[in-house]
Every structure is written in structure tokens, then in C-alpha cells.
Amino acid sequence: MSRLSALNARLRFLYREIAKFGIVGIAGIGVNLVVFNLLRNVTNLQTVRSSVVATAVAIAFNYVGFRYFTYRDRDRGGRGKEMGLFTFFSVIGLVIENGILYGATYGMGWDGPLANNFFKFAGIGVATLFRFWSYRTWVFRSLPxxxxxxxxxxxxxxxxxxxxxxxxxxx
Known part of the structure; x- marks a missing residue:
């Protein structure tokens, strides 16, 4: 196989991986935002606490999607280690996502349904970049x-x- 065709094959593989990651991610964003807005409107939880709970629910949803859809062809050995790493990197993503919301809500005073959803979504976007890199690098590793x-x-x-x-x- 020539270097050019090998590069093409790797790019096609990466494109498919990004597309699958995106499908699971978009569904996870939907779960995250629905749970967040339900908690904000139905309970007395504060903004960031509602967001943390919603993010935790979305993390569980996303693990199932990533393991059985996006990365189903990856090494399945060491499931406990995989779940531990997934949780570790997801918690860092949770801190990134909710840190942005916290800064906007309590640091800048931008508290309201539109502002909360805007900064929640912005936090999800920044955290998603980190999660994509960390999951593919450390959690769902390729077979040797x-x-x-x-x-x-x-x-x-x-x-x-x-x-x-x-x-x-x-x-």
C-alpha cells in the first residue's frame, strides 16, 4: 500500500470515527440539555447543580453509545480500567463544561434561561474537544x-x- 493510499485510509477512518463520535455526542447533548432544563424548571436546584446532574446523566448515556457504537471495534480488554479512565476524563470535561457556566452565571451575573443555556452549550463545546482527544487517546484505545x-x-x-x-x- 502506498503512503498516499495509507493516508487516505487513515483519513477515512478518522472521518468515520468523528462522525460516530458526533452522533453519540449530539444525542448526549440532547440528553444533557433536556435534563438540565427539566431540573431547572421542575426542581429548586441551582443552575450549576442542575447542570452537574444533567452532565452526569449524559456521561452515563454517552459511555454506552461510545462503547457499543463509536468504539465497538476497539480493544475490549480491561473494561474496569476503561470505565475508570472514561470516568476520570469525563469528570475533567464536567469541570470544564460547568466551570464555564459557573463563571458566566456567578462571575458575570448572566443568569437567566437563555444565558444559562447559551453558556451550558458553550461549555459542552469546549469540553467536547477535550473529551474527543482524551477518549480516543486513553480510553478507547486502538488494537495494537x-x-x-x-x-x-x-x-x-x-x-x-x-x-x-x-x-x-x-x-
Missing amino acids: AQAVEQAEAILSDAERQQRVNIARSAE
């Missing part, structure tokens, strides 16, 4: 290149054997 090469070799051998069997049956 050696394992991929071995799998490709096995598939090549199987295809070659299938061609030999077809040729024998044609005789």
Missing part, C-alpha cells in the same frame, strides 16, 4: 498494530485458501 497485521494476514490466507478450493472444485 501487530494484532491488526496478524488479522489481515489471517484474512489473506483465508482468501487464498478459498481461491484454491474454488479452483479445485472447478476442475
